[in-house]
Amino acid sequence: MRSEKLNSKKQKEVINTARYSRQIILSEIGILGQEKLQKASVLVIGAGGLGCPVLQNLAAAGVGFIGIVDGDVVEETNLHRQLLYTLKDCGKSKAITAAEAIMELNPEVKVRVFNEFFSIENAFEIVGDYQIIVDCTDTIGIRYLINDVSIVKKIPVVYASIYKFEGQVSVFNYKNGPSYRCLFPQTESLSSVPNCVASGVLGVLPNTLGSFQAMEVLKIVLEIGTVLSAKLLLYDGLHYQMQLVNFNRNPAAIEKGIANGLAIQRQNSAKMAENVTAATFLEKCKQEDCLIIDIREGYEEPKWEASNVVNIPISSLESYCSQLDKNQEILLFCQSGQRSQLALAYLKKEGFTKLSHLENGIQFVSMTNSNSH
Amino acid sequence: MECSSAKHKYSRRVSKNSIMILNIKYFGVLAELTKKKEEQLVLEEPNMTVNSFKSKMESAYQEMQSVSYTIAVNQAIAGVDTTLNDQDVIAFLPPYAGG
Numbered sequence: 054m055r056s057e058k059l060n061s062k063k064q065k066e067v068i069n070t071a072r073y074s075r076q077i078i079l080s081e082i083g084i085l086g087q088e089k090l091q092k093a094s095v096l097v098i099g100a101g102g103l104g105c106p107v108l109q110n111l112a113a114a115g116v117g118f119i120g121i122v123d124g125d126v127v128e129e130t131n132l133h134r135q136l137l138y139t140l141k142d143c144g145k146s147k148a149i150t151a152a153e154a155i156m157e158l159n160p161e162v163k164v165r166v167f168n169e170f171f172s173i174e175n176a177f178e179i180v181g182d183y184q185i186i187v188d189c190t191d192t193i194g195i196r197y198l199i200n201d202v203s204i205v206k207k208i209p210v211v212y213a214s215i216y217k218f219e220g221q222v223s224v225f226n227y228k229n230g231p232s233y234r235c236l237f238p239q240t241e242s243l244s245s246v247p248n249c250v251a252s253g254v255l256g257v258l259p260n261t262l263g264s265f266q267a268m269e270v271l272k273i274v275l276e277i278g279t280v281l282s283a284k285l286l287l288y289d290g291l292h293y294q295m296q297l298v299n300f301n302r303n304p305a306a307i308e309k310g311i312a313n314g315l316a317i318q319r320q321n322s323a324k325m326a327e328n329v330t331a332a333t334f335l336e337k338c339k340q341e342d343c344l345i346i347d348i349r350e351g352y353e354e355p356k357w358e359a360s361n362v363v364n365i366p367i368s369s370l371e372s373y374c375s376q377l378d379k380n381q382e383i384l385l386f387c388q389s390g391q392r393s394q395l396a397l398a399y400l401k402k403e404g405f406t407k408l409s410h411l412e413n414g415i416q417f418v419s420m421t422n423s424n425s426h
Numbered sequence: 427m428e429c430s431s432a433k434h435k436y437s438r439r440v441s442k443n444s445i446m447i448l449n450i451k452y453f454g455v456l457a458e459l460t461k462k463k464e465e466q467l468v469l470e471e472p473n474m475t476v477n478s479f480k481s482k483m484e485s486a487y488q489e490m491q492s493v494s495y496t497i498a499v500n501q502a503i504a505g506v507d508t509t510l511n512d513q514d515v516i517a518f519l520p521p522y523a524g525g
Contacts, residue, residue, distance in 0.1 A: 103525045188525075191523055191525035193523045214521065214523060214524055214525060215524040215525065216454045217454075219522070220522070221522055236496060236503065237496055259525065287453065287519070292463075298498045298503060299502040300502065
């Protein structure tokens with residue numbers, strides 16, 4: 054039995070090497086290159102027409118850590134171009150379905166799912182410490198958001214976008230290179246830029262452009278070839294025309310991106326600090342200099358006992374307000390986190406400076422607390 | 427950069443005749459608005475900047491005013507103050523949203 058197990062383990066290692074053998078054999082890649090891929094972490098924003106081929110190619114190549122961001126569900130109209138999905142997936146989350154599909158393709162890849170749309174509210178939290186971002190979104194505003202966040206975080210962005218039979222590819226913020234705003238500094242009338250829903254698209258096109266993006270990701274990770282930085286690749290599938298346009302860093306555009314990115318980062322971190330988890334809440338209950346206010350009505354259960362907890366029902370908060378120190382650290386809680394969020398917004402408006410609230414309410418805390426005992 | 431000086435000499439020679447030929451390429455929605463992928467324009471205004479050319483084009487094709495786009499001259503994104511020369515290839519590039 055034991056030797057069988059050992060054999061099967063050895064066998065598995067052989068198969069793993071076999072999986073990548075055709076790329077390891079390339080002198081530019083080799084075992085070292087494959088190890089770089091295995092350690093790489095890539096965030097793919099959008100699991101649609103561009104995202105599907107990007108995810109397939111990155112997983113197949115053995116990129117070790119892949120994040121998938123998409124809050125959408127699979128629809129039948131996606132199937133002509135989004136080849137990770139089948140008819141039975143319609144109605145299901147794209148991010149989850151795509152994750153399952155690529156893990157089936159390559160179980161060695163670690164996938165993190167963000168089943169939500171990339172937005173100002175979650176941008177910095179999602180981007181975290183990923184090494185490369187792949188912009189596979191379909192909204193111009195989100196492309197600017199990705200750009201501004203990635204300038205602040207100094208993360209390169211592999212960009213592609215499509216229109217009917219045409220596409221654009223470039224790499225932004227790569228080794229201090231130009232950004233999306235350097236290419237398209239104007240933001241006026243951007244809502245009028247049509248996406249695939251409005252203008253239509255031939256299914257093959259995003260698959261071609263997504264493959265170009267995957268190629269750029271692999272080149273960046275492997276540190277080989279010429280990365281498409283400071284160059285915009287223009288592709289016209291209908292007439293088979295391809296050309297490169299050069300562009301430079303535009304300091305004013307970079308500044309604008311940084312300023313916007315930093316403002317979003319401040320909002321994100323303020324929001325993250327304002328929303329307290331159950332674990333932090335329990336810590337704060339032991340912290341005498343933090344005032345914890347139970348804003349529920351007197352009859353609500355379960356009661357929460359701690360020396361720094363006071364009960365001020367939300368209905369009385371306004372009259373109690375003047376008795377509280379505006380620079381005191383205050384943590385608010387209620388049953389589910391909804392009323393405490395409202396109370397936080399009210400106190401913030403009144404000039405209180407160190408506010409937070411228990412994001413999922415006391416019900417969840419008492420549950421986890423009693424479980425832990 | 428090396429070619430630009432050669433081009434400059436050439437354009438100076440042509441500008442004596444006060445004629446400038448520009449090769450224009452339209453991408454994405456701009457090809458639809460203008461109903462052409464490319465065209466050649468003969469201008470009798472030498473030393474025109476990208477900005478003044480843009481205004482000229484937007485009065486010829488008024489729908490272009492409502493579209494955001496970037497302009498490339500000879501395969502490089504050009505600032506609004508860039509001076510155009512005879513035989514320049516000018517590309518009108520709108521951002522695409524689709525993904």
